[in-house]
Amino acid sequence: TINGDRLWQSLMDLAEIGAYDDERTGLRGVNRLALTDADAAGRRRVVAWMEEAGLAVRIDRMGNIYGRREGTDPTAAPVLTGSHIDSVATAGAFDGCLGVLGGIEVVRTLNERGITTRRPIEVGIFTEEEGVRFGTDMLGSAVAAGRLTLEYAHALTDRDGHTLGGELIRTGFAGPTDVRLAPPHAYVECHIEQGPVLAENDVPVGVVTGVQGISWQEITIHGRAAHAGTTPTHLRADAGLAAAQIIVHLRSLVDSGAYGDLRATVGHLIVHPDLTNIVPARAEMTVDLRNPDEAQMARAEEALAAFLRDLENSRSGLSLTTRRMAKTAYVPFDDGVQKVIAQAADDHGLEHISLLSGAGHDAQEIAALCPTAMIFVRGEYDGISHNPREYSTPEACAHGVDVLATTLLRLADQ
Amino acid sequence: TINGDRLWQSLMDLAEIGAYDDERTGLRGVNRLALTDADAAGRRRVVAWMEEAGLAVRIDRMGNIYGRREGTDPTAAPVLTGSHIDSVATAGAFDGCLGVLGGIEVVRTLNERGITTRRPIEVGIFTEEEGVRFGTDMLGSAVAAGRLTLEYAHALTDRDGHTLGGELIRTGFAGPTDVRLAPPHAYVECHIEQGPVLAENDVPVGVVTGVQGISWQEITIHGRAAHAGTTPTHLRADAGLAAAQIIVHLRSLVDSGAYGDLRATVGHLIVHPDLTNIVPARAEMTVDLRNPDEAQMARAEEALAAFLRDLENSRSGLSLTTRRMAKTAYVPFDDGVQKVIAQAADDHGLEHISLLSGAGHDAQEIAALCPTAMIFVRGEYDGISHNPREYSTPEACAHGVDVLATTLLRLADQ
Ligand SMILES: NC(=O)NCCC(=O)O
Ligand SMILES: NC(=O)NCCC(=O)O
Numbered sequence: 059t060i061n062g063d064r065l066w067q068s069l070m071d072l073a074e075i076g077a078y079d080d081e082r083t084g085l086r087g088v089n090r091l092a093l094t095d096a097d098a099a100g101r102r103r104v105v106a107w108m109e110e111a112g113l114a115v116r117i118d119r120m121g122n123i124y125g126r127r128e129g130t131d132p133t134a135a136p137v138l139t140g141s142h143i144d145s146v147a148t149a150g151a152f153d154g155c156l157g158v159l160g161g162i163e164v165v166r167t168l169n170e171r172g173i174t175t176r177r178p179i180e181v182g183i184f185t186e187e188e189g190v191r192f193g194t195d196m197l198g199s200a201v202a203a204g205r206l207t208l209e210y211a212h213a214l215t216d217r218d219g220h221t222l223g224g225e226l227i228r229t230g231f232a233g234p235t236d237v238r239l240a241p242p243h244a245y246v247e248c249h250i251e252q253g254p255v256l257a258e259n260d261v262p263v264g265v266v267t268g269v270q271g272i273s274w275q276e277i278t279i280h281g282r283a284a285h286a287g288t289t290p291t292h293l294r295a296d297a298g299l300a301a302a303q304i305i306v307h308l309r310s311l312v313d314s315g316a317y318g319d320l321r322a323t324v325g326h327l328i329v330h331p332d333l334t335n336i337v338p339a340r341a342e343m344t345v346d347l348r349n350p351d352e353a354q355m356a357r358a359e360e361a362l363a364a365f366l367r368d369l370e371n372s373r374s375g376l377s378l379t380t381r382r383m384a385k386t387a388y389v390p391f392d393d394g395v396q397k398v399i400a401q402a403a404d405d406h407g408l409e410h411i412s413l414l415s416g417a418g419h420d421a422q423e424i425a426a427l428c429p430t431a432m433i434f435v436r437g438e439y440d441g442i443s444h445n446p447r448e449y450s451t452p453e454a455c456a457h458g459v460d461v462l463a464t465t466l467l468r469l470a471d472q
Numbered sequence: 473t474i475n476g477d478r479l480w481q482s483l484m485d486l487a488e489i490g491a492y493d494d495e496r497t498g499l500r501g502v503n504r505l506a507l508t509d510a511d512a513a514g515r516r517r518v519v520a521w522m523e524e525a526g527l528a529v530r531i532d533r534m535g536n537i538y539g540r541r542e543g544t545d546p547t548a549a550p551v552l553t554g555s556h557i558d559s560v561a562t563a564g565a566f567d568g569c570l571g572v573l574g575g576i577e578v579v580r581t582l583n584e585r586g587i588t589t590r591r592p593i594e595v596g597i598f599t600e601e602e603g604v605r606f607g608t609d610m611l612g613s614a615v616a617a618g619r620l621t622l623e624y625a626h627a628l629t630d631r632d633g634h635t636l637g638g639e640l641i642r643t644g645f646a647g648p649t650d651v652r653l654a655p656p657h658a659y660v661e662c663h664i665e666q667g668p669v670l671a672e673n674d675v676p677v678g679v680v681t682g683v684q685g686i687s688w689q690e691i692t693i694h695g696r697a698a699h700a701g702t703t704p705t706h707l708r709a710d711a712g713l714a715a716a717q718i719i720v721h722l723r724s725l726v727d728s729g730a731y732g733d734l735r736a737t738v739g740h741l742i743v744h745p746d747l748t749n750i751v752p753a754r755a756e757m758t759v760d761l762r763n764p765d766e767a768q769m770a771r772a773e774e775a776l777a778a779f780l781r782d783l784e785n786s787r788s789g790l791s792l793t794t795r796r797m798a799k800t801a802y803v804p805f806d807d808g809v810q811k812v813i814a815q816a817a818d819d820h821g822l823e824h825i826s827l828l829s830g831a832g833h834d835a836q837e838i839a840a841l842c843p844t845a846m847i848f849v850r851g852e853y854d855g856i857s858h859n860p861r862e863y864s865t866p867e868a869c870a871h872g873v874d875v876l877a878t879t880l881l882r883l884a885d886q
Contacts, residue, residue: 082694147745148697148753190747253702272701274748280496283562283859286737286760287686288667288830291726293854298738302719309713312705323700324712325750327743331561333604334688334758334797335831336739336858339562344748346700383748416702417749440707444750445697 062456065163073151075100087446092144092186098229117233121185129178137469138242140182150448160459175470199423202239245424248433248462252443256436261409264434268390269415269422270350274383283339295375298329298338318354389422392429402464476870479577487565489514501860506558506600512643531647535599543592551883552656554596564862574873589884613834616653659838662847662876666857670850675823678848682804683829683836684764688797697753709789712752732768803836806843816878
């Protein structure tokens, strides 16, 4: 078993980088958007920990960081673990960090015990997993796995027009090594569940069977600025009203039950000129759809598209454009790796269930390169995440990393 | 008759201060929010024109500016005209400016002709008529008329936390004279209609019978940030969805026809943290209601309040707060002044109709001090306003100011 106190201390130390105090709730949150100064400071801290643990650190052209512990067989492909340390703007201490710091904790434990493995073990930190700064999630791992190109990623811009490529250089994380990852032997990622299933089933860890499909798009609505007091209702082309109708319609699609286990979220919404007595001339919003079933996802996307067409046709003066931000299909994980994880949990006497992931993870990208699966750790408060209230107990974190350690050892001796 | 070319030239010159090019439409707009650098530059230009026209300029503690042309009777109360030169962020050249520059053009014409009047004529420029920077419309005139206090106005803040009092000092428009206006003999304001009625009736000018009621409030909705992928729909407290439901509900109140001639606009809307994969934790929006009938306005406000209560009660985890920003009742204008305006239009051979104003105007505040009415000038393109497309022809502007000149002369000799 790993050192749970040391793991916890690392999690709490890292959470101070980019920390903020939430006035309303009194909670302390984390805001470490990818490739901001806070993220760069976090990266430097974690790289220092990797080096203290004896890992050989390399950084690729996408800013992905790998720390390598050599095995006894110099020709064997490594077993990879890891996750991300970038966060959303209202995050907790665990999302992503548990997988990275858990991987480092496993290495520390192996070092202390003098354990050697046949295969190398590598711990990866992937760039912009959250996708909230540059608009595409699982970005670093998607480029490492070859699904997206380096050029595409470098050209992405944040809301202030900064390119990802420029921010890599500015923060000092535009590394020299090739971004395409040589296929590892296997990839295992330990992550908080970010949902209520493990708590509802009262088990500490989950074996993840795959990741549901994710569809992100941006919708821009052009209407016409007009005076709120004088413009008769029938002469308005109200972009804000259209955005509101889309949001309400999306919820009705979910509530209808006709699109399987659909989830729909409008997280980003702005109107322009954004003034009390002016009918909005323009609205910009994002739509995040999730569905474990590819056919149902396609039907939901088509239902949204039909609604947008109707809005454009029915309401004179409105025009709508959509832009695809990200789209990942349902990804099933490897049965063999799932079995190793389940066996490891049994060895530690930990109850476990199998479950699908609601969130996207770097593992779904690396799954294109090698057998892959994930370990989920239970979260409190319905598993709330992307919120300062996000919390997993020290015990739950230690249990998850115990399972990770045993899983990595098994895979590294295959 | 006044000099229409000179009036037009002044309008076009002033519109260059704070001008911007609208990329999408190719139009040139005006952005001169109250007490910004652009507004201060506009004020300096207009004060220079006042001085060139021989007006004695004074500035009060609210930044309201008055230019005075003496009459022959030193004891007679002045006839006041004027309007505002602050603008919304997506404005045209005419809103407010026509009344101020029209007043100055009348003075220029009287000077050229060597015409003296018994009463003094004053031209006023009122601070923050639009209400979009500091949240309360007709602010300068409301303080001058005694409806709102100077302390209230000075303490108002913009979105960046700048106080109005501080901005008055910063721009050099915190004047020395008393803000409470000694009752003028009468007030007449010439303004673009900002609506379609005059164009629909194919008449150049309107005699304004009053201003409909205006209700502005800000609604803040507190929900709970949560992960878009993992959070089951029934566990969400989505502040953005609630905002959307309010917007859609407001439109249904309007469309129901059950609240008289209600207009409802949500012009300002932001969500927090405003990121693709996070259920909004907070939404902030404004609601602008207009109604010519006070009882119908009260019913509409109550219908909105009931909807907000239902939202709060039905959806666990949502809490809503409202803040009153501005509220003005229906204001009827003076019959006598309306008759003088109608007679002046007849004298110029201009067809006219009587109509109610959809927008708030400084005249409704000054109406508390003295007999007051307004002259409306026809706008093109359905009278669109608060939009760079806002346009009245040079002829229409000149017609309106001709009527203003004759009206002021009559009133100044009463
Ligand atoms: N785990 C996680 O929060 N990933 C971000 C991508 C997503 O929104 O699912
Ligand atoms: N005339 C004008 O645009 N006034 C601003 C106040 C309002 O919104 O009616």
